[in-house]
C-alpha cells in the first residue's frame with residue numbers, strides 16, 4: 407500500500423466543473439469548482455447542451471488553478487481520475503477527454519470512477535467506512551440503498567421505481583416557483599412551516615422507493631388551489647412534501663438495517679445536505695447504538711471532484727485502471743463495479 411498516493415480527480419457529470427488533488431483518498435490538497443447553476447436557473451433545470459459547452463470553456467482553467475492551489479507539480483501526481491458515469495453524456499465526455507489527455511501527455515495511469523461510488527466515499531473526509539456498510543444514496547438522479555462488503559463491493563437492496571428524490575424536490579419546487587435547484591430552498595422554507603396539507607398514501611414493498619406519485623399529488627394540490635384562487639402556504643407545502651418524501655427513505659432505511667445488520671450507515675448524494683433528512687437519520691440511528699452513522703459535511707454532499715479522488719484511491723489500491731479507449735457511461739450502475 408502506498409500511503410502517499412496523490413491523485414488528480416476531475417468531475418463533470420452534470421453542472422459543476424470540478425478538479426481536485428487528493429492525498430491518500432482522504433486529504434484534500436486543493437479543489438476548484440466552477441458551478442453552472444446560475445446559467446441553468448433561467449431554464450429552471452439543467453440544459454444538457456449548455457452544460458457541455460460551459461464545461462469545455464472552463465475545464466483547462468479549472469485544472470490549472472487546482473494544480474496551482476495544490477502547490478504540486480505533475481511529477482508528484484500518481485494517476486488521473488475522472489467520472490465515467492452516471493451523468494449527462496456530453497458533460498461526462500468533457501471530463502473524460504481532459505483526463506485522457508492528461509494521462510496520455512503525462513504518461514500516468516487513468517482511473518474511471520463511478521460517480522455514485524464518489525458520493526459514498528465523500529465520507530472518507532470525515533471518517534473511514536466500516537464494513538458491512540449500508541449507504542443511502544440520494545441525489546438528483548438516484549435514490550438507492552446499497553450494501554457494501556468492501557470499498558468497491560456494491561449490492562443494491564432498494565431503488566426507485568420511477569423518479570429520484572432530488573428530481574422530485576426540484577419539480578415540486580418548480581411548481582412553487584422556487585429557484586433551481588429547489589432542494590436547498592425547500593429545505594429552508596420547510597423549517598418555517600408545518601405539515602398541514604393532505605399527504606398521499608403509497609403502497610410500496612421494502613425494496614422500492616417511488617417519487618412520481620408524490621410529485622403528482624403535490625402537482626394536483628397546487629393546481630387545485632390555483633384554480634380555486636386559494637393562497638398556497640408555501641412553507642407548509644414544503645414541510646408537507648418534505649415530510650412524505652423523507653419518511654419513505656427512513657422507513658426503508660430502518661427495514662434494511664434490520665435485514666442486513668450493517669456496522670456503519672452512511673448517507674450520500676446531494677439530498678444528504680437536507681436538514682430534516684439528517685435529523686431523521688440521527689433519530690432513527692439512536693435506536694441502533696451499535697451502528698455508526700456518518701453523513702458528509704455539506705460541501706462534500708453535492709457534486710465535487712474531491713469525492714471522485716476519494717473513491718479513486720480504492721481503484722488505485724486495487725489496480726483498477728482504465729485504458730484510453732474507455733467510454734463514458736451515462737447509465738452506469740453501482741452493481742457494474744468490480745468487486746474488491
Ligand code: KG4
Nearest residue numbers: 545546547572587589676677679680708709
Ligand atoms: O448529487 P447532486 O449534487 O447531483 C446529482 O448527482 O444529482 O444532487 C443534486 C440534487 C438536486 O436535486 C438538489 O435539489 C438536491 O440534490 N439538494 C437538496 C439539498 N441540497 C441539494 N435536496 C434537499 N435538501 C437540500 N438541502
Ligand code: ZN
Nearest residue numbers: 545676708709
Ligand atoms: Zn451527484
